Structures are given as structure tokens and as C-alpha cells.
Amino acid sequence: MPEVLTKSQPQRAEKSLIPAAFLVVAAGRGTRAGEGLPKQYRTIAGKPLIRLTLEALARALPGTPIQVVINADDRAFFDTATAGLELLPPVNGGETRQASVRAGLEALSAAAPNYILVHDAARPFIDAGTVSRLITALEDGAKAVLPATKVTDTLKAVEDGVIKRTVDRDGLYAVQTPQAFPFADLMAAHAAAEGDGYTDDGAVMEAAGAHVQVVEGREDNFKITTPGDFIKAEQKIMMANADVRTGMGYDVHRFEDGDHVWLCGIKIPHGRTLKGHSDADVGLHALTDALLAALCDGDIGTHFPPSDEKWRGCESHVFLSFARDRVLARGGQIAHVGVLLICEKPKIGPHMDAMRARIAELLDIPMNRVSVQATTTEKLGFTGREEGIAAQATATVRLPLEDM
Structure with missing residues (x-):
């Protein structure tokens, strides 16, 4: 286990069975990726996208349990895509991302890790440096930590194809995953959340009144969303190989x-x-x-x-x-x-x-x-x-x- 996990929060050390766990959300349909299989099961350079992501997490923090939340209809796809990987048994998600995260948290409640890192199945390029920065921030007392990159492009507000105004990009960041939290705090925030419309767990913690911090993310930790992203990801892998x-x-x-x-x-x-x-x-x-x-x-x-x-x-x-x-x-x-x-x-x-x-x-x-x-x-x-x-x-x- 990496050195960064040897120091746990004192008030939870005796209660927790594991220092940290990954929760990977993979229950979505990925409709913006075009027709075909749910995007997490499509291949990039010969491997299913979800397998690339899970392998990257295993490299980033070796030995850390990985809990995956899937769509109940996808179990056969999941078993084929992840054959041979060391994972916790998958659990079925809900109709929304928020419901799926809750299902994953409940599955991990018996183990009660000190920290939980919630990650998108469609981000296959997560690296050890980003994960280390997240864990370090939690050990320093943070209640919610998100990797983020500063927005550098000029932003425009557009309506019906017409630019209405230029948006001041000063202080704007694009957030990524994994998003990291003390496990008990995220459980409590989800239990108290009103509605099911939160698109990330940082927003759930914001609603609970938590002070949400950011650490440096990486531009190449992008989410596979569109058909063009699949091409971009394959080119990145081919260049690395x-x-x-x-x-x-x-x-x-x-x-x-x-x-x-x-x-x-x-x-x-x-x-x-x-x-x-x-x-x-x-x-x-x-x-x-x-x-x-x-x-x-x-x-x-x-x-x-x-x-x-x-x-x-x-x-x-x-x-x-x-x-x-x-x-x-x-x-x-x-x-x-x-x-x-x-x-x-x-x-x-x-x-x-x-x-x-x-x-x-x-x-x-x-x-x-x-x-x-x-x-x-x-x-x-x-x-x-x-x-x-x-x-x-x-x-x-x-x-x-x-x-x-």
C-alpha cells in the first residue's frame, strides 16, 4: 500500500477496515457516444473502456478495493470486460447517477473505509499523482476534494446559435474525477440530499454545507463522452505505446x-x-x-x-x-x-x-x-x-x- 495511506484520520482509524476504496460509477447508458453498446463496454485500442479505467485505478493506488456500480442489464458485458481483475462484487445502480452512488456507498458500508474516491467509468487516464494529491488533502483535514483544471479557453454564452455575451473565465475550473471524501461524510450528505438531480458528488457535499477544495488535475484525465473522444483516446494510447x-x-x-x-x-x-x-x-x-x-x-x-x-x-x-x-x-x-x-x-x-x-x-x-x-x-x-x-x-x- 502506498505510504500516503498509512496515516488515517485518528477518530476513524479503529472503526475502519480499509483505509480507502474506489467507487466507480458505470450504470449509465452513454447516449451521447452514439449507437451501439453502452460506452463503457466499447473497446479502445482492443480493450473495453471500463477495463482501461479499472486497470488505471489499480495502478494509481495498488491494493485499494474497487466497488463498481453497474446497470442490472449489463452484468454479462461487465463480467466479460473485467475478467481476471480483482474487484469487489458489482452492485446494481439506480435511475440517476446520485442513486447509483448511494448504492455503491451502501455496498461499502460494512467495510467503512476512511476515504472514498468516486470515479467515472469513462475516465481511463487517471494517474497516481492526481490520486496522491487527493488523499493528501483528505489527510490534511479536507472534507471534499476534487481534481480540477483551470479554464483557459474563451467562454461564450450562446442562445439559438448566437453569442449573447462573453463569460469571464477568471476563477473558473473544470472539475474531474475521482472526487474524494471521508466516507462517513459522503454517506451522510447523500442521506440528507434533497432531490436526485446532482451531477457530481462535490455538489452533494456543497449542498450539505461542506467546504469543497480542489487540487491540480490533468488535461489528459478527460471523460469519454462523444464518438470523437473515442478517437482521441485511441490516439493517446497508440502514441504512448x-x-x-x-x-x-x-x-x-x-x-x-x-x-x-x-x-x-x-x-x-x-x-x-x-x-x-x-x-x-x-x-x-x-x-x-x-x-x-x-x-x-x-x-x-x-x-x-x-x-x-x-x-x-x-x-x-x-x-x-x-x-x-x-x-x-x-x-x-x-x-x-x-x-x-x-x-x-x-x-x-x-x-x-x-x-x-x-x-x-x-x-x-x-x-x-x-x-x-x-x-x-x-x-x-x-x-x-x-x-x-x-x-x-x-x-x-x-x-x-x-x-x-
Whole structure:
């Protein structure tokens, strides 16, 4: 636990089971983000937005419990997006943000942390410095602390598309999350709050008569609200992940009796099938090796040895998903992949788009980052004699600089 948490408020130290906790509000619908899944479950650079946020909080204050408040209809999305993360069991939120925060506070009431930090699920770039400033202010006696950035743009009051006046920006700040409070004080303020129209917890504490302070926030701790924010966030992650690597993979499988082949995740009718320990999808095998090569993480045989019977007949998307997860586990993104299939038959052209779509689905990247090509060897060699199929693959990944 960071040093900043070793000093708790004396009057609560014996009552509290934990020094601090995060409460993440993720029950909203995010309608301004456009059509599709609730925005917190859409992906940015290959990861769900909510996962990026939760991972950032875990890095900012390691070991601190995280309570997430979700929409009851989103439980399956939440479980998929947060698989493997250490979180408290989620609780269902209410019709408003205020109701959702109350639900989260009630879930934490038994633990009664000294401090509670309430954070938006759609702010994935929170950093340790901001969290440390919030905790320090609370330890110095503050009852409500908000990160904020000074407004620097000229502000205009506009009605019906017409500027009515210029607003004096002197003393104006844009507030962010997490917003930090003594847990008991925020509980009491929510219990006393009239109405359900408060848009942040600083306002709830203001209504309760608390003196609300600000500490320095960061411009890059922005909230994902619009489709443009998703683009901005992905660009930020891509720029941070500047360790660009390219891996190559190659695989061969011979034909045997059968009536279909699996290629790049697509079942294609054919007069023969490919022989292998698994389903012998030569395209996905080569691509798996390419991703592992980019990570310097062995090859498909290292992780899935053919001597192990449990992989007999395994569908090759299992191998590719494993390699994808190895990239994501290191904070990386898959920037581009390409597969070249080498064979006389079957004809690949009619199936290329289906193959690209399947690979994009498995890697959770846009289809325009997936290339599938085909060629022959002009009747030369084992592929020219139609004895089997070969595949070459490349994969470009971006890793964080600290991973170098």
C-alpha cells in the first residue's frame, strides 16, 4: 500500500477496515457516444473502456478495493470486460447517477473505509499523482476534494446559435474525477440530499454545507463522452505505446482424406482436409506464431505442444485468442495483421472477406487492420502438387515503452 495511506484520520482509524476504496460509477447508458453498446463496454485500442479505467485505478493506488456500480442489464458485458481483475462484487445502480452512488456507498458500508474516491467509468487516464494529491488533502483535514483544471479557453454564452455575451473565465475550473471524501461524510450528505438531480458528488457535499477544495488535475484525465473522444483516446494510447514490433509466422499442413478445410477460421468445402493435431487451420497457426514472435514469447508449439492430448482436435481460434490476450496483458495493441495463404486449391478469393471478418472478430480489431492474401507456386513444390497448404503471417503490435 502506498505510504500516503498509512496515516488515517485518528477518530476513524479503529472503526475502519480499509483505509480507502474506489467507487466507480458505470450504470449509465452513454447516449451521447452514439449507437451501439453502452460506452463503457466499447473497446479502445482492443480493450473495453471500463477495463482501461479499472486497470488505471489499480495502478494509481495498488491494493485499494474497487466497488463498481453497474446497470442490472449489463452484468454479462461487465463480467466479460473485467475478467481476471480483482474487484469487489458489482452492485446494481439506480435511475440517476446520485442513486447509483448511494448504492455503491451502501455496498461499502460494512467495510467503512476512511476515504472514498468516486470515479467515472469513462475516465481511463487517471494517474497516481492526481490520486496522491487527493488523499493528501483528505489527510490534511479536507472534507471534499476534487481534481480540477483551470479554464483557459474563451467562454461564450450562446442562445439559438448566437453569442449573447462573453463569460469571464477568471476563477473558473473544470472539475474531474475521482472526487474524494471521508466516507462517513459522503454517506451522510447523500442521506440528507434533497432531490436526485446532482451531477457530481462535490455538489452533494456543497449542498450539505461542506467546504469543497480542489487540487491540480490533468488535461489528459478527460471523460469519454462523444464518438470523437473515442478517437482521441485511441490516439493517446497508440502514441504512448511507441514500442512498435513486427513478428512473422509460418506453418504448413499436408492434405489427407476429408471433405473440408479450415482456413483463417472459415470452414471451406473441399475434396480433402488438412492433417494436424488440432483442426489444422494453417492460417490461424501462422498468425498465432506471428503475434507470439512480436512479443518474443515462444511459438504455438511452446504453449500448445502437440504431445499434449488435450489439444487434439482443438479449434485454432483458441490459440489465436491466447496470443491476443498475451498482447493485451502487456498493455499492448494489435495494430495490423496479415496472412498469405499458399495453395493451388481451394480457391481463396471467394472467402477472403469472410476470413478477414473472422480474424478481426477474434482479435477485436477493425477489419481494415486485417489483410488476407493468396498465391500459388505455379505448380512447383509440394503446394504446386496439391499435397498441402502453407501460410505466412505478419503481425504488428504496439507495446508500452516501459515494457521494453
